[in-house]
Structure formats: C-alpha cells, structure tokens
Amino acid sequence: MPFWHALLAEWREAWQDANLPEIPRITFTPPDQRGTLTLNIFPLLKAFKGDASQAAAAVLHPLREVTHVEVIKGFVNVSLSSAFWTQFLREALESPREGYTHLSLASDQHLMIEYPSPNTNKPLHLGHLRNLCLGEAVSRLWERIGARVVRVNLVNDRGIHISKSMLGWRKFFAPQTPASVGKKGDHFVGDCYVAFEKAYKAQVDALVAAGMKESEAQVQAPLFQEAQALLRQWEAGDEETLALWRQMNEWVYEGFEQTFQRLGIRFDRVYYESQTYLLGKAIVEEGLERRLFYREEDGSVWADLTAEGLGRKLLLRRDGTSVYITQDLGTADLKFRDYPTLTRSVYVIGNEQDHHMRLLCALLKRLGRPWAEKIYHLSYGMVELPTGRMKTREGTVVDADELLDEMYQRAYELTDAALPEKERAAIAEAVGQGALRFYLLRTDPKKNIIFDPAESIDLKGFTGPFLQYGYVRALRLLEKASERGLVPLPTEPPEHLEAAELSLLQQLFALPAILESSAMGFDPAIAAHYGYELTRRFNEVYQTLPVLQAESVLRQFRLALVGVYHHAIRALLEVLAIPFPARM
RNA sequence: GGCCCCGUAGCUCAAUCGGAUAGAGCACGGGAUUUCUAAUCCCGCGGUUGCAGGUUCGAGUCCUGCCGGGGUCACCA
Numbered sequence: 001m002p003f004w005h006a007l008l009a010e011w012r013e014a015w016q017d018a019n020l021p022e023i024p025r026i027t028f029t030p031p032d033q034r035g036t037l038t039l040n041i042f043p044l045l046k047a048f049k050g051d052a053s054q055a056a057a058a059v060l061h062p063l064r065e066v067t068h069v070e071v072i073k074g075f076v077n078v079s080l081s082s083a084f085w086t087q088f089l090r091e092a093l094e095s096p097r098e099g100y101t102h103l104s105l106a107s108d109q110h111l112m113i114e115y116p117s118p119n120t121n122k123p124l125h126l127g128h129l130r131n132l133c134l135g136e137a138v139s140r141l142w143e144r145i146g147a148r149v150v151r152v153n154l155v156n157d158r159g160i161h162i163s164k165s166m167l168g169w170r171k172f173f174a175p176q177t178p179a180s181v182g183k184k185g186d187h188f189v190g191d192c193y194v195a196f197e198k199a200y201k202a203q204v205d206a207l208v209a210a211g212m213k214e215s216e217a218q219v220q221a222p223l224f225q226e227a228q229a230l231l232r233q234w235e236a237g238d239e240e241t242l243a244l245w246r247q248m249n250e251w252v253y254e255g256f257e258q259t260f261q262r263l264g265i266r267f268d269r270v271y272y273e274s275q276t277y278l279l280g281k282a283i284v285e286e287g288l289e290r291r292l293f294y295r296e297e298d299g300s301v302w303a304d305l306t307a308e309g310l311g312r313k314l315l316l317r318r319d320g321t322s323v324y325i326t327q328d329l330g331t332a333d334l335k336f337r338d339y340p341t342l343t344r345s346v347y348v349i350g351n352e353q354d355h356h357m358r359l360l361c362a363l364l365k366r367l368g369r370p371w372a373e374k375i376y377h378l379s380y381g382m383v384e385l386p387t388g389r390m391k392t393r394e395g396t397v398v399d400a401d402e403l404l405d406e407m408y409q410r411a412y413e414l415t416d417a418a419l420p421e422k423e424r425a426a427i428a429e430a431v432g433q434g435a436l437r438f439y440l441l442r443t444d445p446k447k448n449i450i451f452d453p454a455e456s457i458d459l460k461g462f463t464g465p466f467l468q469y470g471y472v473r474a475l476r477l478l479e480k481a482s483e484r485g486l487v488p489l490p491t492e493p494p495e496h497l498e499a500a501e502l503s504l505l506q507q508l509f510a511l512p513a514i515l516e517s518s519a520m521g522f523d524p525a526i527a528a529h530y531g532y533e534l535t536r537r538f539n540e541v542y543q544t545l546p547v548l549q550a551e552s553v554l555r556q557f558r559l560a561l562v563g564v565y566h567h568a569i570r571a572l573l574e575v576l577a578i579p580f581p582a583r584m
Numbered sequence: 585g586g587c588c589c590c591g592u593a594g595c596u597c598a599a600u601c602g603g604a605u606a607g608a609g610c611a612c613g614g615g616a617u618u619u620c621u622a623a624u625c626c627c628g629c630g631g632u633u634g635c636a637g638g639u640u641c642g643a644g645u646c647c648u649g650c651c652g653g654g655g656u657c658a659c660c661a
Binding site: 033040042075159160300310351389465540549583584 | 586600603604605620622625641660
C-alpha cells in the first residue's frame with residue numbers, strides 16, 4: 001500500500017478517535033485554489049453552530065503532514081509538508097509498480113471481459129472499433145489495479161445473417177474466393193452479403209408494388225425463404241451447407257485476425273455460437289421441465305417475464321430453431337463452467353441491446369443461476385455520423401480497415417520526412433492509431449459519439465498525439481540527461497516552487513486515484529481526461545522552465561518531476577492501449 | 585404508446601458519488617522559437633447548464649411534470 005494511503009487512513013482513524021460528529025470527505029483541491037487536498041466540512045458546520053474556523057480547527061487538530069491551511073466556507077484546503085512530497089517522489093521513482101503505476105486493490109477480482117463479438121457476415125466497422133478500444137482499455141485498467149482478466153471473443157457464426165451471405169456467394173460470386181479477387185476475406189464475404197441484400201430488397205419492392213404489405217413481402221420474398229431453408233439445413237447438419245459455412249467463416253476469421261493484430265488485440269478464449277446454441281436449447285428444455293417457461297400450441301417456447309416488467313420473450317421458434325437469446329443462455333452457462341472463479345462477467349455491447357441484456361439476466365435469475373448477478377453489461381453509445389446513423393443500405397458505414405489506413409496516411413504526412421522510411425512508417429501507424437483510439441475513448445462510454453472525420457483525425461489539442469508527444473518529450477529529455485550522467489533521483493522540493501512545478505507535482509499525485517476510479521467505473525474517459533490534463537501541465541513546465549540547464553539542486557528536482565511524469569504518462573498510454581513511439 | 589439513455593460555449597466534450605466564480609479542445613483574434621523536439625506554450629473572445637416547479641446550508645448533478653433527440657419493445661442478430 002502506498003504510504004499516502006496510509007496517511008489518509010491515519011487521518012480517518014484520528015477523526016474516529018476524536019469523536020467528530022461527521023468525518024470530512026477528502027478530495028483533490030481544484031487547480032485555482034492553494035492546497036493539495038480539500039477536507040469538506042460542510043456536514044460538520046451545524047455541530048459547530050456555523051463557525052467554520054472552529055470546525056476546521058477540530059478537524060485539523062489530530063493531523064500530521066499538514067503545513068498550510070486555508071478555510072473557505074466549508075472547504076479546508078491543506079498543503080502537505082516537504083517531507084511528504086520527498087517521500088512521494090521517492091516511492092513514485094523507485095518502486096512505481098508498488099502503488100503508483102500499478103495497484104493491488106483488486107487482486108481478489110477475476111474478470112471475464114467479452115468483446116467485440118462480431119457477426120461473421122460483414123467486415124468490422126467504426127462501431128466495432130469503439131467496442132474494441134473500450135474492451136481493451138477496460139481490460140488493461142482492471143489488470144492495472146491488480147485483477148486477473150480473461151479476454152473473450154464470442155463469434156456470432158450462425159444464424160440467418162450467415163445464410164444470407166452464403167446465398168449471396170452462391171448466386172453472385174461463386175466460384176470466386178478472396179484470393180482470386182485479391183481481397184481481405186471479411187470484406188469479400190461482406191460483398192456477398194450486400195449483394196444478397198440488394199437482390200432481396202428488389203424482390204420485396206416488387207412484391208410491395210404488386211400490392212403486398214411490406215412486412216408480409218419481407219417474409220414472402222423467395223430469397224428470404226431460401227435463406228430460412230438454408231438455416232434449417234444448417235441446423236439439420238447438411239454436409240454441403242456446413243462445408244460452405246465453414247469455408248466462408250474461415251475467410252472472415254482470417255480478415256478479422258489481421259485487423260485484431262494491427263490493433264494489438266488478443267483473446268484468451270474464443271467462443272462460437274455454433275458451439276453454444278445447443279447448450280442454450282438444453283437450458284430451455286431444463287426451464288420447460290421446471291415449468292419456468294411454457295410451450296405455445298404452435299410449438300414455440302416462451303418465458304413470461306411480465307412480473308419483471310419485461311413482457312414475454314420467445315426462446316425457441318415454432319420450428320424448434322433457436323433465437324439469439326437461446327445461445328446467449330448457453331454461452332453464459334459455459335463461461336462460468338470454464339471459469340468458476342469469475343467474480344465478474346462483463347459484456348461490452350452497444351446500448352441498443354440494453355433490453356436484451358436485461359432479459360438475459362432475468363432469465364438466468366429465474367433459472368436460479370447464482371452467478372447471474374455477477375454479469376455486468378458495459379453498455380456504450382452508438383457512433384453516429386454528422387449526417388446521422390451509419391447505414392449499410394446507404395453505404396455510409398465507416399469501414400474499420402479503411403479508417404485505420406486513413407489515419408495512417410494522415411499521420412504519415414506530418415511525420416519527419418528525413419527519418420528512415422521504416423521508422424517513419426512505424427511512427428505514423430502509432431500516431432494515427434493513437435489519435436483514433438483516444439478519440440473513441442475520450443467520451444463517456446454511455447454517450448453517443450458523433451464521428452466527425454475532420455475532428456477525429458486531428459492531431460492537435462485534446463488528442464492522442466498530444467499525450468504521445470508529451471511522452472516523447474519526457475523520454476528524450478531523460479535520454480539527454482542520461483548522456484550527461486544524470487538520472488532522476490528523489491529530492492526534497494525546493495522551498496519556493498514555481499506555479500507550474502507545483503501544479504504538475506499535485507497532478508502526478510492523483511494518478512493512483514484516477515486508475516482506481518477509471519477501472520471501477522468501467523470508464524476509460526476518466527483516464528483519458530486525466531492524461532490530457534497531466535500532459536498539459538507537463539508541457540507548461542517543459543516549455544517555460546529549463547531542466548538540464550537549471551542549477552544543480554533545481555535540476556535534480558525537475559529531473560525527478562520529469563521522471564515521475566514519464567512513469568505516469570506511460571502507464572496511462574498503456575492503459576488506454578495507445579502506442580507510444582520513442583520519437584515523433 | 586410503454587420502458588431506457590442523452591440534452592452544458594457556435595461545434596466536440598469535462599465538471600472529483602449534492603460543493604467553491606460551470607472548465608478544456610476545436611473554431612476565431614492576438615502573442616512567444618539564439619534555449620531539453622513549436623504535434624508546444626501564453627493571452628483574449630465565448631454560458632439563463634432544454635423549460636417549469638420541488639427537496640436544502642448549497643442543484644448542471646437528486647425528485648415531479650413537460651419539450652427535444654436517440655434506442656428498444658422481432659418466430660432479426
């Protein structure tokens with residue numbers, strides 16, 4: 001445990017012993033006020049008849065390490081002693097992994113984090129990128145605070161959508177392959193799907209023109225009937241159908257894998273719905289026997305969740321085939337069978353499935369699964385374009401691979417042309433991805449993002465490259481120092497600190513608290529904002545105060561500041577899964 | 585229509601579980617480079633926190649009712 005935790009614990013204990021009517025809440029002092037920590041004594045004022053100075057005196061009496069105090073209304077801003085800061089620098093520099101850049105407060109936690117769970121009929125798009133960035137960042141955040149994390153991908157490799165791309169291939173693309181047309185496999189299969197949808201829509205339109213209701217036409221269109229028949233053949237185990245299915249999924253997996261690798265994302269375990277839907281069906285049977293569910297006269301199986309305010313939910317179709325939630329039941333069961341020690345099972349899924357996830361939890365609860373309450377839905381908002389929602393039909397879907405290429409190009413042009421080509425390319429990839437990832441993470445996950453291409457590829461201001469640049473500056477400075485035989489060593493802060501120095505020092509102090517709240521809240525945006533603010537303050541020091549040229553005592557202190565900043569910014573970039581080049 | 589989420593500067597977002605004078609970036613205007621990488625820094629401009637009530641020492645934050653936007657309520661996934 002870092003020593004300042006010990007200090008806060010000591011303070012709280014002292015307050016307990018002092019028999020205060022209320023214990024003050026401790027927060028970080030806002031930047032425009034003098035002080036490092038703020039004790040909130042509003043709740044105590046009543047007991048002291050509104051006399052803030054008396055209340056403050058009572059609160060401060062038992063505390064050590066406090067040097068300067070300012071009482072403003074119910075706020076008591078305290079500054080900490082030089083000895084305190086010396087010790088902070090020592091711990092952050094000498095053993096950052098033991099309580100500064102790494103914490104152990106969640107070491108009893110074991111999380112499974114599922115993302116991005118794509119369908120296998122289309123390539124990944126911008127929405128998947130938000131999902132991937134979120135899932136990876138949350139995984140890393142929890143690892144940072146000491147938890148064990150198992151990353152899991154659930155592939156939706158069966159269902160009507162796959163049947164559609166299979167039919168698309170048969171009718172419009174056979175016998176072509178990704179290799180024969182020179183395309184990534186997932187994009188090729190996506191083309192098959194789009195071709196199907198186009199032909200299907202033409203059929204529906206024709207039927208509607210002939211006077212049929214649209215909802216009826218959608219079901220009656222021959223292509224849809226064919227797709228359903230194909231799904232039944234698949235579920236019946238028809239060998240030819242299965243062979244094509246395997247082939248097309250294989251193409252898609254190869255394509256996905258390339259994208260995952262480019263993003264540096266790896267999974268510990270991959271689940272396939274084709275392997276869990278039967279488990280789901282068995283669970284539905286179990287529920288039927290236990291009279292938790294019921295069968296309609298037409299043979300379909302339902303759960304009545306009106307008591308939970310969720311209405312009725314179909315679990316098996318009239319023809320006995322499974323629906324989406326059926327396999328989700330099976331997968332959920334399997335996860336806890338495979339990993340019985342899980343304390344949390346996290347689903348990173350868009351908020352359009354809020355209702356679905358509520359249904360899933362309600363069903364698992366009804367089935368008496370004790371771990372149902374360990375499920376956490378990390379629900380995130382949609383990525384929209386300035387023109388509205390992305391739509392396949394209108395061709396406005398932003399493709400993940402194309403966007404990554406565009407980011408790379410953009411960054412490449414800004415990179416020093418004098419660099420060796422290989423190095424320049426590596427930097428461009430890091431900066432391009434850094435910009436995109438930061439852009440996708442900087443907003444509260446539950447809010448919708450409006451993806452403005454111009455702003456997202458911006459490399460200035462509140463962006464990933466801003467943080468990367470701060471990292472590079474610090475790193476290079478430390479390298480330069482090292483060449484002169486100088487290393488960051490803990491020192492006592494000088495008596496008079498420049499405003500920029502104090503500002504940076506105080507912000508550095510907050511890192512562990514940020515890691516904790518960002519992880520616990522499943523909210524990487526907290527770490528992103530902090531990383532920006534921290535780097536802003538570092539830049540101010542860097543820009544206005546000499547480090548290597550300063551006189552030796554001052555130089556030593558500033559070098560220590562830079563050293564701690566270097567640890568901190570690196571930790572933040574790692575946690576956000578933003579690459580950090582050594583030069584830019 | 586029922587339920588869920590969102591509404592803060594022209595635009596994109598913050599606001600430390602109800603706390604201080606609501607803060608950043610972009611855009612716009614001005615300034616800084618013989619100095620550790622200017623992808624930087626400094627200054628300025630910009631607000632009835634959608635509207636109306638309520639709760640209390642104190643509300644962008646909590647409650648109620650409206651308004652606006654999105655999602656969802658499939659024998660789709």
